[in-house]
Amino acid sequence: MPSKRYNKNAKLVEGKKALPLKEAVQLLAKFEKAKFNETVDLAFRLGVDPKQSDQMVRGTVPLPHGSGKVVRVLVFAKPGPTAEAARAAGAEFVGFDDMIAKCNQGWVDFDVAVATPEAMVEVRKLGKVLGPRGLMPNPKTGTVTDDTAKAVKEVKAGRVEFKVDKAGNIHVPVGKAAFKPEQIEENARSVIEAVSKARPASVKGVFMLSCTISATMSPGVRVDTREFVATA
Numbered sequence: 001m002p003s004k005r006y007n008k009n010a011k012l013v014e015g016k017k018a019l020p021l022k023e024a025v026q027l028l029a030k031f032e033k034a035k036f037n038e039t040v041d042l043a044f045r046l047g048v049d050p051k052q053s054d055q056m057v058r059g060t061v062p063l064p065h066g067s068g069k070v071v072r073v074l075v076f077a078k079p080g081p082t083a084e085a086a087r088a089a090g091a092e093f094v095g096f097d098d099m100i101a102k103c104n105q106g107w108v109d110f111d112v113a114v115a116t117p118e119a120m121v122e123v124r125k126l127g128k129v130l131g132p133r134g135l136m137p138n139p140k141t142g143t144v145t146d147d148t149a150k151a152v153k154e155v156k157a158g159r160v161e162f163k164v165d166k167a168g169n170i171h172v173p174v175g176k177a178a179f180k181p182e183q184i185e186e187n188a189r190s191v192i193e194a195v196s197k198a199r200p201a202s203v204k205g206v207f208m209l210s211c212t213i214s215a216t217m218s219p220g221v222r223v224d225t226r227e228f229v230a231t232a
Contacts, residue, residue, distance in 0.1 A: 012030060013027065013221055013222075019223065021227070024221045025185045028184070028218065028221050034215070034216065037068070038176065038218070039175075039176060040188075041171055041173050042174050042223075044208060047206050047209050048203055054202045057162075057170065057195070057200065066158030067160055067173050068179060071112055072111045073090070074091070075113075076099055076114070091148070093110060100122055103130065108133055113137050114137055114143045115144055141161050142154065174187040175187050184213075192211065
């Protein structure tokens with residue numbers, strides 16, 4: 001059963017059409033807040049067929065104001081300058097054989113994994129452990145690199161990853177409820193623009209079927225994406 005707070009907030013969006021991003025964020029800010037600092041998310045429904053390899057939508061985008069989340073980073077790197085650079089950049093966990101063994105035992109107490117190309121020869125074998133949780137390093141998201149320090153800094157500064165799921169949806173965190181509306185708007189704008197630019201060339205017709213912004217315990221507010229691209 002929805003809470004009284006949820007029902008009260010839901011009345012604010014009842015019957016409303018999709019709103020321009022600025023107005024949608026302002027409406028979200030008027031909602032009665034939960035007792036904890038909720039995460040604000042954008043949810044997209046895309047006009048793609050994820051089963052087709054040429055219609056996969058994924059990428060990364062830096063949030064101007066960060067995600068508001070403490071990101072724990074694991075770096076797979078053999079002992080040496082690259083591993084030391086990762087530690088200096090703030091990575092919580094750095095190692096090679098020891099970390100691979102730990103993950104093989106089911107340990108996944110981190111948010112993002114980075115690996116050097118050299119380390120990936122062995123890290124690939126962790127596919128069954130890291131893959132289902134979306135933790136496998138990937139060159140397309142900048143998490144397979146020799147510049148581990150740069151990757152760690154970008155992830156901790158608020159770079160988020162997006163990837164379409166099997167149902168054609170994308171969910172991306174764009175901040176916390178305690179952020180100022182302007183900060184949420186700028187973060188959300190960056191994400192919508194990035195998803196729009198990631199449109200596969202093979203997609204015909206409308207790409208963004210719908211876009212909704214919401215907090216963890218709030219109803220969603222529909223966002224009008226037409227300002228971002230005419231064929232969104």
